[in-house]
Amino acid sequence: MITDRYWATLPGRLCLARAVCVLLVAGLLVLLSVAATGAASMWDETARRDAPRTISATQLNLALNDMDAQTANVLLSSGDSGTGKGRLEESYAKATGFYKDAQETISRSLRTLAAASEGDSATEATVVTLTDDFAHYQELIGRALENDSRPGGKDAARANYRTATDLLNGHLLPAARKLVDANNAVYEGQYTAARGDLEVQRTAEAVLGVFLIAALVLLQFRLARRFHRVFNPGLIAATLCAVIAVVCGAQLLTVTYDRMKVARRDSFDSAIALSRSKAIGYDANADESRYLLDPDRRATYERSFLDKSQQLYGIVGAGFDTYDGKLAESWSAYRKDHDDKRFTGEYRRELDNITFAGEREAAERTVEAYAVYQRDDRTFRRLVAEGKTQEATVFCIGWASDTSNAHFGAWMKALDEVTAINQRHFDLAVRDGRGALTTQAPIAGAALLLTAGLTVLGLRRRLAEFR
Numbered sequence: 001m002i003t004d005r006y007w008a009t010l011p012g013r014l015c016l017a018r019a020v021c022v023l024l025v026a027g028l029l030v031l032l033s034v035a036a037t038g039a040a041s042m043w044d045e046t047a048r049r050d051a052p053r054t055i056s057a058t059q060l061n062l063a064l065n066d067m068d069a070q071t072a073n074v075l076l077s078s079g080d081s082g083t084g085k086g087r088l089e090e091s092y093a094k095a096t097g098f099y100k101d102a103q104e105t106i107s108r109s110l111r112t113l114a115a116a117s118e119g120d121s122a123t124e125a126t127v128v129t130l131t132d133d134f135a136h137y138q139e140l141i142g143r144a145l146e147n148d149s150r151p152g153g154k155d156a157a158r159a160n161y162r163t164a165t166d167l168l169n170g171h172l173l174p175a176a177r178k179l180v181d182a183n184n185a186v187y188e189g190q191y192t193a194a195r196g197d198l199e200v201q202r203t204a205e206a207v208l209g210v211f212l213i214a215a216l217v218l219l220q221f222r223l224a225r226r227f228h229r230v231f232n233p234g235l236i237a238a239t240l241c242a243v244i245a246v247v248c249g250a251q252l253l254t255v256t257y258d259r260m261k262v263a264r265r266d267s268f269d270s271a272i273a274l275s276r277s278k279a280i281g282y283d284a285n286a287d288e289s290r291y292l293l294d295p296d297r298r299a300t301y302e303r304s305f306l307d308k309s310q311q312l313y314g315i316v317g318a319g320f321d322t323y324d325g326k327l328a329e330s331w332s333a334y335r336k337d338h339d340d341k342r343f344t345g346e347y348r349r350e351l352d353n354i355t356f357a358g359e360r361e362a363a364e365r366t367v368e369a370y371a372v373y374q375r376d377d378r379t380f381r382r383l384v385a386e387g388k389t390q391e392a393t394v395f396c397i398g399w400a401s402d403t404s405n406a407h408f409g410a411w412m413k414a415l416d417e418v419t420a421i422n423q424r425h426f427d428l429a430v431r432d433g434r435g436a437l438t439t440q441a442p443i444a445g446a447a448l449l450l451t452a453g454l455t456v457l458g459l460r461r462r463l464a465e466f467r
Helices: 002-008 010-077 087-115 121-148 154-227 233-293 295-312 323-336 346-352 359-385 390-399 404-464
Strands: none
Touching: 010 087, 010 121, 010 154, 010 233, 010 390, 010 404, 087 359, 087 390, 121 154, 154 233, 233 295, 233 346, 233 359, 233 390, 233 404, 295 346, 295 359, 323 346, 323 359, 346 359, 359 390, 359 404, 390 404
C-alpha cells in the first residue's frame, strides 16, 4: 500500500517517467547494436566469402572452357605432327600462353573453393570430385599434346582431345556450374534473411524512437506546468540527443538496407549473368575450333554453337540460316523500345537490370560486338563448306584485325567493360555500407547514452526538492 501511494505521488511519477525513458534508450541501444552487428557480419560474409567464392566458381567455369578452346587451337595451329611444318606461329604461341594462364586460373580457383567449402559437406564433395576430374582431364590433354609432337600423331592427339572434351562437358562443366549456382544461392539466402531482419529493425527503431522523443517532450511539458518553469535544460539536451540518435539509427538502417540491394540485385546479379555469358561465349568459340579439329563431330559442334548462341541471345525458331537476320531485326526493335521482348537469354537478363550510368551503353556495345562475331561464324562455316579449310582455320584462330578471333576479343572486351561497371558499384556499395557502420552507429550509440544521462540529471534537481 505504501508503495502504491508512492507511485501516485509526483516524485513517484517522475521516477517512473525516468525509468520509462531509460528503458526506451536501452531498447534502442540493444536494437541498434544487434542491427550493426548483423550488418557488419553480412558485409564481411559478402565481401570476404560469398562474392569471392561465387566469382571463383565463375572463373573456374570460364577457365575450363578457355583451356579446352586453347588446346584445340594449339592442335589446329601446330602444323604437321612431329615436324611443325605449316605451323601458324603467332596463333600457336598465343594459344600456348593462354592455355597456361587458364590452367593456373583453374588451379587457383579450385584451391580457393576448397578452402571456402570447409564445413559444407556437399560443396566440399563437389570440389573434391572436380579436382580429381581435372587431374584426369589434364592427363588426357597432356597425352594429346604429346602425341601431336610425334610424327603421324595427329589422329591420336585428336582422339585424346575428344575424350578430354567429353570429360569436360560430361563432368567438369556441370560441376563448375553447380558450384556457381550453389554459392550464389548461399549469398541469395543470406541477403534475403538480412533484408528481412532490416525491415523489422527499421520499423522497431522508428516506433521506439517516436516513443522516446514523445516521452521526453511530454515529461518536459509536465515539468513546465508543475514547477512553473518554461525549460528544463537537461531534458531539452536529452531530447536533442534522442533526435540525433534516432535520425542516425534510421540512416544506418536505411543505408544498409539500400546498399545491400545495390550490392546484390543491382550489381552482383548482373555480374553473375555477365560471367555466365562470358563462359558461354568462350565455350561457343571453342566449338568453332572443335568443329575444325574433329570433322567427324561437326554436326554436334554446330548444334552446340547454336544452342550457346540461343543461351546468350535467344531468338525463337532461329537457325543458322535465319539467326543473323532475326538478331538484327530484334535488336533494331529493342533500340527503339527497350521493353520490346523479342529476344531472351543472358543479354536480355542484363539489359533488364540496367542501373548505373554508362551501363546500358556498354551492354549495347557488347551485343553489337556479339552480332559481328556471329556474322563471322557464318563466313567461317562457308569457307569450310567450300573446302577452304586452311583459310577457315586462319580466319578462326588468327590474330589479324579482320579475323573472327580479333572480333571475339572485341566482344569479350566490351563484355568486360560492362562487368567492370557492375563490379565497381558492388565495391562502392560494400564500402558505403561499412562506412555507415563506422560513422552512424557510434554517433547513435553515444547520443543514446547522453540521452539517458541527461534525462537522469535533468530530473535530479526536481526530485531533490521533495527530500
